[in-house]
Amino acid sequence: MASVAPTFYTNQVQVTDEVANFSPEVVEEMYLHLTKYPPDRKRSALIPLLFVIQRERGYVDNEGVNFLARFLDLEVTDIWETVTFYSMFNLRPVGKHHIQICKTLSCRIIGEPKITEHICNRLGIHVGETTDDEKFTVSLVECLGSCGTAPMMQIGFDYHEDLTTEKVDKLLDSLS
Numbered sequence: 172m173a174s175v176a177p178t179f180y181t182n183q184v185q186v187t188d189e190v191a192n193f194s195p196e197v198v199e200e201m202y203l204h205l206t207k208y209p210p211d212r213k214r215s216a217l218i219p220l221l222f223v224i225q226r227e228r229g230y231v232d233n234e235g236v237n238f239l240a241r242f243l244d245l246e247v248t249d250i251w252e253t254v255t256f257y258s259m260f261n262l263r264p265v266g267k268h269h270i271q272i273c274k275t276l277s278c279r280i281i282g283e284p285k286i287t288e289h290i291c292n293r294l295g296i297h298v299g300e301t302t303d304d305e306k307f308t309v310s311l312v313e314c315l316g317s318c319g320t321a322p323m324m325q326i327g328f329d330y331h332e333d334l335t336t337e338k339v340d341k342l343l344d345s346l347s
């Protein structure tokens with residue numbers, strides 16, 4: 172079975188006072204998200220705003236979190252506790268194609284280990300690593316809610332289900 176890089180799940184967050192800057196268009200987009208929630212419930216906009224930060228910065232970084240803390244009048248710890256809970260937020264740069272393989276029960280017993288090993292062997296990396304050309308990152312994540320079509324994985328925002336090694340090969344071949 173492919174080995175797991177242990178630091179992936181215990182990623183240390185480097186906290187400094189630096190604050191990210193965003194273009195007026197991006198800030199306007201952020202304000203637009205705020206309008207979807209009551210003025211005294213700004214925190215409700217946290218998840219969509221984190222997606223904006225991740226899109227703009229490549230991952231959710233310290234400077235982006237500091238910006239959001241000011242923007243939403245929250246403590247940075249309020250934001251980090253959310254960021255570190257959800258696997259959809261990256262704490263460090265990932266490759267162009269982020270392969271997130273479900274490792275929870277249904278997927279695990281139906282074939283996740285074989286799929287993970289196949290992908291890692293093919294890409295020449297371990298779980299938690301990115302290929303040298305920065306094209307692929309492989310992660311193991313908790314249940315993605317598609318247990319009936321296990322084993323499955325997510326690449327970007329797309330689900331790929333009922334995986335076999337043959338299916339995985341075709342999929343990886345199709346990704347430029």
Ligand code: FES
Pocket residue numbers: 273274275276277278279314315316317318319321323
């Ligand atoms: S166990 Fe894999 S999607 Fe739920």
